[in-house]
Amino acid sequence: MYLSHLECPRCGREQDAGKPANLCDCGSPLLARYDLAAVAKVVTPERFPLRPADLWRYRELLPVADPRHMTTLGEGWTPLLRTPTYGAEIGVADLMVKDEGLTPTGSFKARGAAVGVSRARELGVERIAMPTNGNAGAAWATYAARAGLGATIVMPLDAPTICRRECVAAGADLRLVDGLISDAGRHVAALVADSGGAIFDADTLREPYRLEGKKTMGYEIVEQLGWQVPDVIIYPTGGGVGLIGIHKALHELRELGWVGDKLPRLVAVQSTGCAPIVRAFAAGEDRARPWADAHTVAFGITVPAPLGDELILAALRESSGTAVAVDDAEILADLRDFAAREGLLLCPEGAACLTAARQLRASGWIRAGERVVVLNTGSGLKYPETVDVAGLPVLPA
Ligand SMILES: *Cc1c(COP(=O)(O)O)cnc(C)c1O
Numbered sequence: 001m002y003l004s005h006l007e008c009p010r011c012g013r014e015q016d017a018g019k020p021a022n023l024c025d026c027g028s029p030l031l032a033r034y035d036l037a038a039v040a041k042v043v044t045p046e047r048f049p050l051r052p053a054d055l056w057r058y059r060e061l062l063p064v065a066d067p068r069h070m071t072t073l074g075e076g077w078t079p080l081l082r083t084p085t086y087g088a089e090i091g092v093a094d095l096m097v098k099d100e101g102l103t104p105t106g107s108f109k110a111r112g113a114a115v116g117v118s119r120a121r122e123l124g125v126e127r128i129a130m131p132t133n134g135n136a137g138a139a140w141a142t143y144a145a146r147a148g149l150g151a152t153i154v155m156p157l158d159a160p161t162i163c164r165r166e167c168v169a170a171g172a173d174l175r176l177v178d179g180l181i182s183d184a185g186r187h188v189a190a191l192v193a194d195s196g197g198a199i200f201d202a203d204t205l206r207e208p209y210r211l212e213g214k215k216t217m218g219y220e221i222v223e224q225l226g227w228q229v230p231d232v233i234i235y236p237t238g239g240g241v242g243l244i245g246i247h248k249a250l251h252e253l254r255e256l257g258w259v260g261d262k263l264p265r266l267v268a269v270q271s272t273g274c275a276p277i278v279r280a281f282a283a284g285e286d287r288a289r290p291w292a293d294a295h296t297v298a299f300g301i302t303v304p305a306p307l308g309d310e311l312i313l314a315a316l317r318e319s320s321g322t323a324v325a326v327d328d329a330e331i332l333a334d335l336r337d338f339a340a341r342e343g344l345l346l347c348p349e350g351a352a353c354l355t356a357a358r359q360l361r362a363s364g365w366i367r368a369g370e371r372v373v374v375l376n377t378g379s380g381l382k383y384p385e386t387v388d389v390a391g392l393p394v395l396p397a
């Protein structure tokens with residue numbers, strides 16, 4: 001294993017990666033660091049196509065030492081689809097969608113869960129707990145069951161009911177809260193504090209390895225493009241783990257010498273019903289203030305106070321990217337428009353990225369001929385209410 005230590009991106013303090021860790025003493029999330037010079041000596045990009053089609057193909061850049069601890073359901077290596085018909089319609093001829101809908105548990109959260117659970121198991125954790133908007137809880141409950149760990153999941157009542165079912169099916173201790181993910185977070189913090197160390201807090205960015213799983217989306221995009229980077233990557237941002245992860249992955253690839261100096265511009269997409277990052281980005285601030293009365297059809301990005309705000313905003317600025325808020329009516333219209341043109345049913349969070357692509361092209365921020373990759377973070381099948389089938393004609397028997 002090439003994991004060397006944990007590092008605080010805010011105060012620079014280093015920590016031992018050999019025991020379970022949460023936040024730095026200064027309150028910032030921690031980032032996993034690797035001996036990249038050693039990795040570059042043992043593996044080169046040509047080796048990857050010979051490996052299994054899952055995220056463990058990047059094992060030298062992941063934090064699991066013993067292969068017996070790798071908990072997998074085949075996550076990763078999702079298709080990067082060309083979408084020329086819809087692309088032509090919005091003036092982005094080279095538009096591609098990375099379809100995370102094919103991931104186990106129906107969302108890219110499985111990437112974070114596979115790596116996070118594997119590492120937790122390796123470090124001797126026996127029970128994890130987390131607040132969730134649905135998909136993360138479903139994924140962590142599923143991988144925890146596979147790894148033989150206990151899972152306590154706290155979820156808002158409004159989260160997609162399929163995610164509840166996934167947690168219960170996986171034998172998790174599921175608790176519902178009549179509130180938002182931030183309310184669920186307070187319950188988890190209390191449970192963890194009262195457990196005397198028996199429960200490990202696996203909340204978004206409160207442990208460093210979920211990010212490591214999600215960063216593999218960045219490696220895959222680059223490998224699938226023949227070790228080239230696109231011009232723009234558009235990501236639906238809730239907690240921001242995927243965006244921070246893709247940014248981290250791109251920097252690791254650059255340090256490894258596997259891509260050139262020019263990196264993609266990163267775009268954070270939020271809903272106008274919950275846009276703390278967009279507001280902070282527009283105001284030129286380093287931190288985001290909590291969003292009041294958060295509400296959107298894109299449930300996975302309803303995060304009023306993301307813990308990773310500083311890291312998200314830094315990634316956007318450092319990559320010359322931007323942040324865009326889109327409204328629910330447009331998200332749903334684009335979701336249906338895209339499905340009818342390209343035959344892929346997106347999740348609302350993924351559709352929000354198309355709305356953003358359309359708007360950024362119209363404003364000229366995306367230039368003609370640029371290669372744009374959109375993340376469809378989950379399966380449209382988990383959100384049956386996005387397509388209305390009431391009033392269809394019924395034939396007599
Ligand atoms: C969790 C989630 C997001 C947001 O992911 P972050 O990495 O936390 O920003 C986007 N889409 C879906 C479908 C999700 O479940």
Ligand SMILES: [Zn+2]
Nearest residue numbers: 008011024026
């Ligand atoms: Zn710190």
